[in-house]
Amino acid sequence: MKIIIAGAGEVGFHLAKLLSYESQEITLIDPNKVSLAHADTHLDIRVIRGDATSIAILKESRVNTCDLFIAVTSSETTNITICVLAKQLGAKKTIARISNTEFIHHKEEVGFTKFGIDELISPEALAASEIELSLKQSSFNENYEFENGALTMAGLTLSRSASFVGKTVKEAAQIFPELHFVPIAIQRFGTQYTIIPRGDTKFKRGDNVVFITSEGGGDELCRLTGKPNKALKNVMILGGSQIGFKTARDLSEKGFNVKLLEGNRDRAFELAEVLSKVLVINSDGRNVDLLEEENIRDMDAFIAVDANSETNIMSCLVAKSKGIKKTIALVENMDYFELSHSIGIDTLVNKKLLAANNIFRYIRRGEVVAMTKLNNLNAELLEFQVNGTSAVCNKTIKSIDFPRSAIIGGVIRDGVGMIALGDFKIQEGDRVVVCCLLKSIKRVEKLFL
Structure with a gap:
């Protein structure tokens, strides 16, 4: 995929960095020589020095062959202008970073797509929403909602009081058969390795575990882990x-x-x-x-x-x-995420990561409705729309040739979230939430084409 990014600031550089790891063809445009030099030295991308509102610069970047154009300069008016120009010059899809959230709230009414802007993102608004969700689920150190809470991703660290510490996933499921949550990723205490749990995976004290919960599952999870969800x-x-x-x-x-x-x-x-x-x-x-x-x-x-x-x-x-009870810190340095739990801060929020998550779904193959990268874990959480032609359609989960480094966390059908186990049959129109390690993303994407 050919992607052009206008703006080599903190968000633009971080996006270029993540996308370059994906072996995408990236071009970064910025008038600042120092910012571009840093990107050119550290990333395997093409850089162009100049003003992205210049038609000559856009043509130099070969905007007419661009699959995705992302404008993330510090000026929202500049970003809007750049996207309008890029679309007129042949860019297939455009995304503009804005700070005025009124634009997002009235996106359909104003009709930004008519101007040539396909998507608007506000890192500040995303951060504010992340903070609000963290307060809503006060016991968890990581949260993400799919379809307004039909399914929720919740991350927490297991203490000695968690009732399933020392048990395997299969044993825990047999003891608590009616529960509305399932583990989808585990990071062992003191390691940087991400485990996609299977039936024989054992929960250990100090594990950082990410769960998918359906309605009511969050409260059940709090009770079983000894971390009551206190009202704030x-x-x-x-x-x-x-x-x-x-x-x-x-x-x-x-x-x-x-x-x-x-x-x-x-x-x-x-x-x-x-x-x-x-x-x-x-x-x-x-x-x-x-x-x-x-x-x-x-x-x-x-x-x-x-x-x-x-x-x-x-x-x-x-x-x-x-x-x-609850502390939340905004940080710019991604390395701090590795220290958050050990130093005692409940939740860290990073604008760059939130913006990148919001944009990343546009480069994934298949009908990706939403996605998020798991903090500190080498994994992604993706929500796919199932089409009639998808390889998973009309199949039970246990019959799908799913990579072992990926797992289906849940399914949303007609707006209702469900924890889907082996005998669950996936249908056209379902929205399937999948957690997968980065190495298995391409295999998973093919299943939902």
């Missing part, structure tokens, strides 16, 4: 960035009691004017004494979305030491 009400947010603003606004509208700490006086007053249901405090949230004054011990959750990743991590560690 009082939330403190550090940082009045776009993510901080969107998170505070959305949570306050859903009945949360929200305090927002912002160090910049002008920004704090600006936020206070538009966030009528939020208590905005002009102060440096890194000050431990101030956090005590603002009754941090009474908070149920602490969310750090400052511009500095290290500040977010340290603030969350302080909050955790004060007995906060």
Whole structure:
């Protein structure tokens, strides 16, 4: 697949990096010499220095043969302009990064596809949604919803109190036959290896396990792992960035009691004017004494979305030491994901990863409806639409020649999520959620063509 990316900033570079690993033909356009030099040195891609709004530059990138054009510069107006031009010059599909979420909410009404923009993404809005979902499922360190919660991916670390520690997957299924969840990936404590569990796979203390749950399965999982899903009400947010603003606004509208700490006086007053249901405090949230004054011990959750990743991590560690149930930190460095559980932060959020997940489904073969990469695990979770011509159609799961490094986690039929076991028969129109290691993705894709 030929993919052109306009913008070599943090999102653009990360996308180019991930896509180049997939052996895609990538061209990266940016006017900044330093950014391009870094990408050219570290990635196996083609780089073009110049303004992507220039028709000459777009023609130089061979936009007329492009399968996917992604505009992720820091300016949403520039991204929209670039995508319109790219589409007119022959790009098959275009995606524009935007910050104004009104565009997404009114996408159909405005008719962006008529202009030549096939998809809009907002990393800030994706991060705010991720934070909100993490608060909804407070016991889990990783969450993702398919079809508005028909099926949910939930990740957690098994403690000694988990009732199925020491049992195999098959033994656990026999003891708890009516449960609405299934394990789809395991990372052993202290290792970087991802295991796709089978019947004889044994659960061990310290395992980081990812489950697929149908309705009600999340609560069952919490009870069996000894991690009750506590209701969260009082939330403190550090940082009045776009993510901080969107998170505070959305949570306050859903009945949360929200305090927002912002160090910049002008920004704090600006936020206070538009966030009528939020208590905005002009102060440096890194000050431990101030956090005590603002009754941090009474908070149920602490969310750090400052511009500095290290500040977010340290603030969350302080909050955790004060007995906060749930801590969430926004980080830019992907390496921090490997440290999150060992240092005690519940959930890490990364804009680049969220944007990449949202875009990646467009390069997968088959009818991919949604996808996400599992944090810290060498695996992807994909939701496929089953067509009448798909190799899996009208077959039971146990009769499908499925690679051992992949597993079907569940099926959504007519909007209802189901945990699908061996005798389940897949039908046309079903949406099948599959977890697979990267090495088996191509084999899995062929089954859903």
